[in-house]
């Protein structure tokens with residue numbers, strides 16, 4: 001096998017990453033929250049990019065209706081019925097044996113979110129429900145961990161990158177969790193596979209910007225992509241002064 005230096009040459013050749021950026025990537029620790037459509041591609045790309053430590057978390061097993069978009073799993077994985085986290089780790093290690101991957105076959109809940117986010121430099125969202133996203137949002141802000149939010153349903157995808165103390169957060173975007181609970185979900189209205197993988201790809205791009213220390217280059221708002229109607233826009237947001245992402249920072253500064 002070629003030396004590890006050559007392995008990442010197409011990234012180190014990039015001016016925006018370079019050898020210094022790649023070194024940072026290899027010494028980074030990232031939580032991937034969810035291993036469905038988004039998490040599959042995010043995990044594949046971050047593992048192949050050489051992120052030094054990946055904690056991959058999902059409590060589900062692969063099912064047949066997952067396969068059209070969840071590209072980490074095969075028909076044999078559905079038959080075996082093993083946890084996605086375990087199956088994903090095996091596939092990912094086959095693509096890059098030089099990184100460390102911790103597979104956690106659990107759903108993210110209030111009782112384990114502190115443990116799962118502990119020691120992480122970044123959280124990348126590949127979840128399928130808003131309640132867990134709020135849990136991750138609030139935990140990331142409290143702990144000062146950057147958080148890349150992404151979601152896809154029907155033919156629409158959203159991405160927003162949250163830097164605690166700097167950018168607006170999910171609660172600035174959707175202050176009322178009850179209202180968001182009524183949003184359509186892929187399990188009832190479907191999702192275009194290409195919309196999901198495109199969202200995941202943008203999330204990886206945002207993740208790498210943060211890992212190499214180029215936070216000024218992140219998305220300047222909520223990216224909204226409508227793949228069937230060909231509409232792509234960035235919605236700029238202001239932080240809500242009453243939001244926890246403001247008050248948590250103010251409290252931290254007073255200490």
Ligand SMILES: [Zn+2]
Pocket residue numbers: 168169170171172173239240243244245246
């Ligand atoms: Zn906020």
